[in-house]
Amino acid sequence: MRMTARPENVHQTRLLRLLRDEGARSRAELGDVVHLSRSKLAVELDRLVELGLVEPAGLAASRGGRRSNIVRLSRHLRLIGIDIGATSIDVAVTDGGLEILGHVSMPCNVREGPDVVLDHALDLVGKLRGQGLIDEIHGAGIGVPGPVSFREGVPVVPPIMPGWDRFPVREVISQKLGCPVLVDNDVNLMALGEVHAGLARSAEDFLLVKIGTGVGCGIVVDGRIYRGMSGSAGDIGHIRVDDNGPTCVCGNTGCLEAYFSGAALARDALAAARSGRSAFFAQRLEQAGALTALDVADAVAAGDPVGVRMVREGGRRVGQVLAGLISFFNPGLVVIGGGVAGLGHVLLAEIRSVVYRRSPPLATGNLPIVLSELGDTAGVLGATRLISDHIFSAT
Amino acid sequence: MRMTARPENVHQTRLLRLLRDEGARSRAELGDVVHLSRSKLAVELDRLVELGLVEPAGLAASRGGRRSNIVRLSRHLRLIGIDIGATSIDVAVTDGGLEILGHVSMPCNVREGPDVVLDHALDLVGKLRGQGLIDEIHGAGIGVPGPVSFREGVPVVPPIMPGWDRFPVREVISQKLGCPVLVDNDVNLMALGEVHAGLARSAEDFLLVKIGTGVGCGIVVDGRIYRGMSGSAGDIGHIRVDDNGPTCVCGNTGCLEAYFSGAALARDALAAARSGRSAFFAQRLEQAGALTALDVADAVAAGDPVGVRMVREGGRRVGQVLAGLISFFNPGLVVIGGGVAGLGHVLLAEIRSVVYRRSPPLATGNLPIVLSELGDTAGVLGATRLISDHIFSAT
Missing domain, CATH: 1.10.10.10 (Winged helix-like DNA-binding domain superfamily/Winged helix DNA-binding domain)
Structure with a gap:
């Protein structure tokens, strides 16, 4: 190499x-x-x-x-960003200035294990190479949907990634691509994407809350990712909202994710369809045979009251957790991102309402709470930013 | 000067x-x-x-x-640490190595305002001087029980300190003592005390939870105090524990402090005495005419079941909040300090039990949760550490 x-x-x-x-x-x-x-x-x-x-x-x-x-x-510099989510892979190639030259993606269940998933990721890199966008690769950053030992470049006991525990992701990809590679949690990389090109460019201390299949948080202190003692900082999906809430995949009751996440919304939409409470969801279910968080977004857009209510109640739960974290962390900015952020201003209004009521005025006085503007590119962009910070450092 | x-x-x-x-x-x-x-x-x-x-x-x-x-x-170096609490003032003098040479304190209500309270603090410095412990003072650190703009050296909208908002504490004390002065939140200084001489000496990222009249948290990132955007980081006393809880002084319902703090314990002990549920508290009330958190500590020591139950329920609430913060922050150590920490192992056991059940195993696997061993000296020691870091820095 x-x-x-x-x-x-x-x-x-x-x-x-x-x-x-x-x-x-x-x-x-x-x-x-x-x-x-x-x-x-x-x-x-x-x-x-x-x-x-x-x-x-x-x-x-x-x-x-x-x-x-x-x-x-140099115009020849090429960086690769790989964003492995719970149900999809995104790969982008950028130049040295982190301008995205090409971006491809595919659905892929992370539960298929590292061999299958990383092969798919490498296929996507090959696709970009086939488009003539890549000659030599100078570095790659990879995000995975679970806790990571950043120093070792391996996932650590990741709950939704069977087969990935301590799999040498960094080493394998570094050998295949012939370049330096760094691995991090996907939400941390979204936060880095916001630092580079998003609303957080000038924020020193900020939080990126990702609401996708699950819920997670990227923490930036002094412009740098804060990862915590064992790489699990920001793992807020299982913070308790209520003792008597629904049972979560983690075995506890009343976790935030069990109330509000892509998975929870799909579950609640299905219940609303079957119970006849929502004609909108019943019709969707009949057409498609299944329901996802995207159907909830459509329901909100169509003004379906059951869908709007689901999002407002979910927003309230997210707001409750966030109010506590804002009291604790006193950030300068909160950015909401991830698939469910597509629910947009209904969600945002509810989150803001709870936070501004429950957090100390001193902490919220100058605190913007905003939706990410980067969409799908936050993760891959953050991944290239991570590796670029590394290769643009003195050895 | x-x-x-x-x-x-x-x-x-x-x-x-x-x-x-x-x-x-x-x-x-x-x-x-x-x-x-x-x-x-x-x-x-x-x-x-x-x-x-x-x-x-x-x-x-x-x-x-x-x-x-x-x-x-130099054996002539003298640093002063002033710890202004809600109901007391502690002042200590140390040498350059932060060995405490003398420590005096007095009860004092911070609500009496800056003129009265700072005069008392200066009287205590005078008392140490009278003991022949001080010639020239080389620097002083001051902690106050509220948010502080560290850069400006002034309290900012402190809820329990009427008359202190933006009062120039640093400037006034610097002029009176003729030395450099820094002002910080009292809980931050307790955390610095732990960094210097306590259980956190080798911890990079840790939390100091103070349970006294109120509840607060000091946050240390990479060995340094994290203060947040407006100096209110760690202000966890008003994090929501339950929607239907008691009304808090802040006007919300179900805040942590309203469930468990020195003030809440005194309130609950009084209720237990008056309702006849606890003979222990009834007898105390008759003897003393009032009840404080110290009476609750005595009740626990005496095995009074009502007192033990109050501390266990309070510990559970603190544990719930702490479990969320540990999920978020993934610290390497949690130290419990402050007056109510005198409730000791009953409190600690309950906090640990909730945290270890509710936080992600990866975050708690190697996480010690311990009681502070510094007692009353944590704050004054942290204050001298703060100013010593400052005067031992290149200008």
Whole structure:
């Protein structure tokens, strides 16, 4: 495996991240920002060009003297983001600036185990390669729907991923793709996606709440992912909402996920269809033979009162849990994402209403609670951001 | 005001903190740890001696060659820790190594306002001075029972501190004592005390739960206090435990503090005494005319079943909230402190039981939940640690 070139010192790291986040810059402009002497800056940039990480890109407009040379990240840099969800895989390829060049996905049940699922993921990378979007791959980030030992690059006792416990995901994919690889929890990567390109760009401490098949939370402290002692930080799906609630897959009663998640919504929609309480769901069930959270979104859009009520009650439960977490963590921003975020403003209004009533005024005074604007790309984008932070670090 | 000398670079900072945390060391031993050349180390240490921060302390035993000189923090360094609670003030003086040389306290209601309360605090400093323990003061840390803007050194909308909102605590005390001063939330300072001398010395991410008149939480990330967006992080007393619970001072129903805190215990003990459910509390009430949380601790010690039940039910509520926070934060350690922690093992057993049942096994597998061993000194010690980190930093 050919090793991807890495920067050799903090100045080179700083220059690479500037070019990634701000785009092409003239040498003069870079000098203004990094506070290096002109000759020292030239040495570092020349070295980055030699390493194949940076390339010249013509002359800048004059600032009164000699025209300065523009540099940019090498156009040949390619990063892969792989987002393995409970029921789907997304794969994207970006350039060094994390612009998405191609994005493909397929349905896939994570319960099929690592061999099958990772083969599918590699097939999707092959598909992007077939589109002529990839030559050499410089790094890949992978998200999985469960707790991860970030240091070791393996899932750890992931509840909905049978067969994945301590499977060497990082090592296997690194060998197959011939590049550095990092593995993280999928919700953490969505949070990183928001840090890079979403509403959290300027937030230091924020929470990304993902409501999909399950419910999870990405925690960002000082612009970096907080993973906790054993990599399970943000695992909020089984926080108790009520002692006398429905039984959860985890065996406890009254967990948040048992009240509100993609799975819980599908269950409640089915019950409403069968009991005759909702003509909308009954008709859908007859047509499709099954119901999912997407049908609930359609019910809300169609104004079905049973669907609207389900979302409002779910939003209230999410809001209760979130109110406690906001009291505790005092974040600067909360972003709601994931499939169920498609339920949109009905959900958001209910969450906000509970949080603003139940959290301390000091914690909510300047607290925006918003829906993610990144949609399906948050996870894959976060994955490329993760690996890019790694390969753009001095070794 | 004479300015306290401060270190001038990161090497000096590192040396001061080593001497603070590890005690006197020979120059040779320090050289082994800080990776400076012998001559560079000598320059930095000589400068610290010149600044009056470090002093020679004789010769070390020979390690085979010339005997090395021992250095230690100047014996003249004096730091003050002031811990203002809801109903008491504690003041301690330490040397540079944060050894407590003297500790005095008095009952004082924080509602009397900043002028009265800070005068009392300064009187206590005077008392220590009168004991010959203080000559020059090099820095002071102050904890108050409410949210603080750490950057500005002022309380911010503190609920139980009328008259304190944005009162310039740091500035006033800094002028009176003639030294650098930092102000923080009292629970944050207890957590810092645990980091310095308690069970959290080797924990990177941990929670200090204080159960006193109210309930609060100190959050430590990577060995540093996490304060959140507006300084209210850890404000867990008003997290909802149940929709149909007792009304809280904050106006909501079912807050943790309304179920379990010094104030709630006193309320419940009074009710038990008046209703005749507990002969123990009835007798106490007759003797003393009032009941406090201390009477509940006595009831538990005496085996009064009503008292034991109050503590177990309270512990269950604290455990419920804590289980959620542990799911979210995945700490490496939880320390329970504050006055009500005197209820001891009955309380701890109940908290543990709920947490270990309700939090994800991955988060609790290696999670110790323990009672603080620092008692009343955690807050004042944390206050001196806070200011010592500050004055032992390069300017």
